[in-house]
Amino acid sequence: MPAARTVTPDGDVILLVSGESTAARAAAHAQDDDLTAVIEITDVAPVSVPHRIRGRAWLAGWLTPVRGDDRAACAALLAERHPVGGLLGLSEASDLPYSARPAWMMLRLEVGEVSVDDLWGAEHVDPEDLAAAEPDPMAAHETELLQHLHAAHGDRIGELCGLLGPRGARGMSAVPLSLDRLGLRVRFTGGAAGSFDARFDFPEPVTDICGLRRAMHTLFSAASH
Numbered sequence: 001m002p003a004a005r006t007v008t009p010d011g012d013v014i015l016l017v018s019g020e021s022t023a024a025r026a027a028a029h030a031q032d033d034d035l036t037a038v039i040e041i042t043d044v045a046p047v048s049v050p051h052r053i054r055g056r057a058w059l060a061g062w063l064t065p066v067r068g069d070d071r072a073a074c075a076a077l078l079a080e081r082h083p084v085g086g087l088l089g090l091s092e093a094s095d096l097p098y099s100a101r102p103a104w105m106m107l108r109l110e111v112g113e114v115s116v117d118d119l120w121g122a123e124h125v126d127p128e129d130l131a132a133a134e135p136d137p138m139a140a141h142e143t144e145l146l147q148h149l150h151a152a153h154g155d156r157i158g159e160l161c162g163l164l165g166p167r168g169a170r171g172m173s174a175v176p177l178s179l180d181r182l183g184l185r186v187r188f189t190g191g192a193a194g195s196f197d198a199r200f201d202f203p204e205p206v207t208d209i210c211g212l213r214r215a216m217h218t219l220f221s222a223a224s225h
Contacts, residue, residue, distance in 0.1 A: 004081070018103065
């Protein structure tokens with residue numbers, strides 16, 4: 001497990017791993033030879049619900065140590081998202097022999113293939129699309145927001161079944177499963193239809209928490225009428 005990871009503007013994945021990890025040892029010993037590797041990412045819902053895995057992604061490519069002048073730039077990219085103690089000191093380290101390497105090592109995965117299997121379906125993703133993608137503005141807040149909606153507004157989430165037409169039935173259990181700038185996904189259980197997920201799109205994409213409050217208010221108002 002990497003301690004931190006980020007994606008460069010070119011779509012490479014930068015990993016911060018222990019210098020004693022299998023990945024670090026393999027990359028160091030490979031020298032200039034091609035070392036193929038696959039990163040598997042599992043997305044688990046941050047709320048208590050059956051079948052909590054929301055999706056998996058696989059990034060396959062070629063793994064190399066980050067060397068030379070690239071170290072400072074990659075350390076800065078990692079620090080933007082993961083303030084790890086001592087991280088910036090990595091930018092001062094030179095290409096040392098393996099026995100003298102620091103406790104942490106930065107690796108670069110040059111991505112050649114991406115595949116995703118999630119709530120929207122399974123498909124391959126072009127590495128260029130990965131490089132061009134921007135983080136969803138709700139991603140950093142999703143865990144906290146879903147847990148808050150589930151704990152403090154569970155009754156309002158349950159009322160959203162009124163927007164489902166024939167599938168909706170009062171008394172079903174409802175758990176908010178995922179949240180992004182475009183909408184909310186809820187898992188319903190207990191009705192005649194069994195367990196199913198429903199997606200509620202926002203009137204327009206949200207860019208911040210204030211926009212999200214307005215979008216949720218619109219959803220709740222529609223469900224109560």
